[in-house]
Amino acid sequence: xxxxxxxxxxxxxxxxxxxxxxxSFKEDMRARLQAKLRQSEDPAFSSNGWxxxxxxxxxxxxxxxxxxxxxxxxxxxxxxxxxxxxxxxxGAAIWPSVNHTLVRPTxxxxxxxxxxxxxxxxxxxxxxxxxxLAIDSFPNxxxxxxxxVWTWNTHAGTVSRIDPNTGQTAAVIRIxxxxxxxNRTPNGYPADVVSDGASLWAGAYQSxxxxxxxxxxxxxxxxxxxxxxxxxxxGTVSGLALDGDTLWASDSxxxxxxxxxxxxxxxxxxxxxxxxAGAMAVTSGALWVVDSHSNSLIRIxxxxxxxxxxxxxxxxxxxxxxxxxxxxxxxxxxxxxxPMGYGNGVARIDANTNQVTTIPFETNVFSLVVTQDSVWAxxxxxxxxxxxxxxxxxxxxxxxxDRILGTVTVQCAxxxxxxxxxxxxxxxxxxxxxxxxIHPEP
Numbered sequence: 001x002x003x004x005x006x007x008x009x010x011x012x013x014x015x016x017x018x019x020x021x022x023x024s025f026k027e028d029m030r031a032r033l034q035a036k037l038r039q040s041e042d043p044a045f046s047s048n049g050w051x052x053x054x055x056x057x058x059x060x061x062x063x064x065x066x067x068x069x070x071x072x073x074x075x076x077x078x079x080x081x082x083x084x085x086x087x088x089x090x091g092a093a094i095w096p097s098v099n100h101t102l103v104r105p106t107x108x109x110x111x112x113x114x115x116x117x118x119x120x121x122x123x124x125x126x127x128x129x130x131x132x133l134a135i136d137s138f139p140n141x142x143x144x145x146x147x148x149v150w151t152w153n154t155h156a157g158t159v160s161r162i163d164p165n166t167g168q169t170a171a172v173i174r175i176x177x178x179x180x181x182x183n184r185t186p187n188g189y190p191a192d193v194v195s196d197g198a199s200l201w202a203g204a205y206q207s208x209x210x211x212x213x214x215x216x217x218x219x220x221x222x223x224x225x226x227x228x229x230x231x232x233x234x235g236t237v238s239g240l241a242l243d244g245d246t247l248w249a250s251d252s253x254x255x256x257x258x259x260x261x262x263x264x265x266x267x268x269x270x271x272x273x274x275x276x277a278g279a280m281a282v283t284s285g286a287l288w289v290v291d292s293h294s295n296s297l298i299r300i301x302x303x304x305x306x307x308x309x310x311x312x313x314x315x316x317x318x319x320x321x322x323x324x325x326x327x328x329x330x331x332x333x334x335x336x337x338x339p340m341g342y343g344n345g346v347a348r349i350d351a352n353t354n355q356v357t358t359i360p361f362e363t364n365v366f367s368l369v370v371t372q373d374s375v376w377a378x379x380x381x382x383x384x385x386x387x388x389x390x391x392x393x394x395x396x397x398x399x400x401x402d403r404i405l406g407t408v409t410v411q412c413a414x415x416x417x418x419x420x421x422x423x424x425x426x427x428x429x430x431x432x433x434x435x436x437x438i439h440p441e442p
Contacts, residue, residue: 126396126406127440130423133167135435136160139427142418142435145195146213149418149425149435152190152202159193159202161216162435164425171216175202175209189236192279196242196262203237208249208260222265224249224258229270232256241280241287243302248287250277257289259305269305274298276322281331283351288329288336295324297338297349311354317342325366332370335399339365339377346377348402359402361395369417369424373399374440376424378414379407394426394438410436 137160139151148170149162161171175190193202199219200211210220224234235253242248247260257277259269277298278290286308287300297311317324317340324343329336336349346359346368363379370376375397392414393407414436415429424438 125441127394127408127424127438129408129410129436130439131167131437132411133162133164133435133437134432135162135167135427136169136433137172138429138433139416139435140191141193142416142425142427143193143195143200144418144420144425145197145200148213150193150195150200151416151427151435152193154189154191157190157204159190159200159211161213164435164437167435173211173216173218175204175211175218191236191238192240194240194242194247199262201240201242201247201262203240203249205236206234208237208240208247220265222260224267228267229256229258232270232272234258238277239279239290241282243282243287246302248280248282250274250280250289252276252278252292257287257300271300271305271307274300274307279327279329281329281336283331283334283336286351288331288349290326290329290338292326293322295326295343297329297336299354309354311349311356313338313340313343313347314356314358315340315343315345315347317344328367330368330370330375332399337368337370337375339368341366346375346397357402359397359404361404363393367415367417369419370399371419371421371440374405375399376417376419376440378417378426380412380414392428394424396440408438410438 135151137151137153137156137158140154141152143150147164149164150159151162152159157174159173159175160169161173162168163170189205190202193200195201195213200213202209202211204221206224208222208224209218210222211217212219224237226233233254234251234256236251237249238252239250240247245262247262248257249260250257255273255275255277257271257274257280258267259271260267274289274291275298276291276293278292280290281288282302285302287302289298289300291298291310295313295315295317297313298307299309299311300306301308313324313326315324319325319342325341326338326343327341328339331337331351334351336351338347338349340347340358342364344361344363344365346361346365348357348359349355361377361379365377365379368375368377377395377397378392379395380392391409392412393409394414394417395407396405397403398405410426411428411434413428413430414426416427418425422440424440426436426438428434428436
């Protein structure tokens with residue numbers, strides 16, 4: 001039965017419900033109605049008869065009741081807050097390791113001769129091996145030119161042309177003394193070979209040999225004896241570098257660098273006192289020559305043909321005579337790159353400031369090549385003669401950040417590396433000697 005609001009509603013409700021009330025029942029219902037009316041007129045009560053909390057003075061029992069209610073509400077709030085704090089703490093502990101794996105800060109350039117450390121290589125795919133070709137000759141050096149891969153064998157005195165598709169040797173060119181009177185080997189000592197596109201130029205004993213890549217034959221032999229060098233002795237050419245029509249040649253035994261015009265095939269300059277002159281590279285206005293015995297790089301001004309400075313490569317090796325035994329140098333733009341040999345690393349030199357930055361490796365690094373965005377360096381972790389104990393790899397270094405991006409594992413005793421601007425070719429020295437073709441990933 002609906003709750004009545006007055007006597008009229010009470011009588012009507014009773015009739016509708018077919019209830020015959022007694023007098024005492026009616027009096028009780030009227031008393032309840034009067035009490036209800038008093039509550040509705042009192043501002044301390046709401047329309048439904050409940051006290052209005054904002055207008056009621058709390059008793060002690062009311063305060064205890066409300067405190068209990070507040071505590072019951074606070075318990076879930078504290079639980080939520082605890083969960084939030086726990087999530088934040090766990091995130092702070094996990095995030096640094098994730099961030100270190102995915103993103104590394106670019107290292108700052110140190111001052112000259114200061115070593116800088118780099119992080120371990122990222123586990124990323126930097127390139128794939130497309131083919132491994134067995135070759136017939138020890139690859140002291142590798143060159144890619146004229147749709148062929150060229151290797152040279154220092155001890156046999158030969159330059160070999162290899163078909164990059166089949167691995168077949170198309171030609172073997174002997175560049176040494178035709179009479180076979182060279183004191184080291186019957187066929188000379190080709191320590192370096194370069195190409196200008198039209199010809200290959202190979203260093204030999206007291207001479208530079210010009211090879212026609214179309215016919216795979218020697219077309220000229222340029223003598224570099226005392227008569228041509230103004231009374232200066234020349235032994236075996238140690239390094240070569242091309243700069244337009246200028247061919248630079250070094251001799252580490254006699255500490256000289258010569259400058260020759262490849263059009264006239266005449267020597268124009270002999271630079272004396274370049275200690276242990278070895279591998280060479282060219283940047284704008286400068287020739288960079290490795291001093292293989294003192295861990296240094298000699299800078300020559302190509303306009304004046306004068307030595308302007310000697311830059312020490314920081315580090316320490318274990319070579320008995322040559323310490324780090326640096327045997328290579330490469331240049332691109334205004335940057336010079338040097339594999340540090342037994343010094344276990346790669347050095348980068350800013351040609352504008354002569355500032356040196358080193359990128360440490362855990363292995364020996366004796367050869368590298370530079371592409372548009374990367375430096376590819378060969379690392380060998382041991383000098384043992386067993387391939388199982390001599391793992392080798394090619395590491396990719398970002399040219400902007402100096403960060404090692406990753407490595408490609410190759411057959412043991414990787415010795416030399418070259419590129420045609422796209423693919424890489426790596427020569428491995430221990431039998432079976434191979435050429436490994438690596439295709440860089442973007």
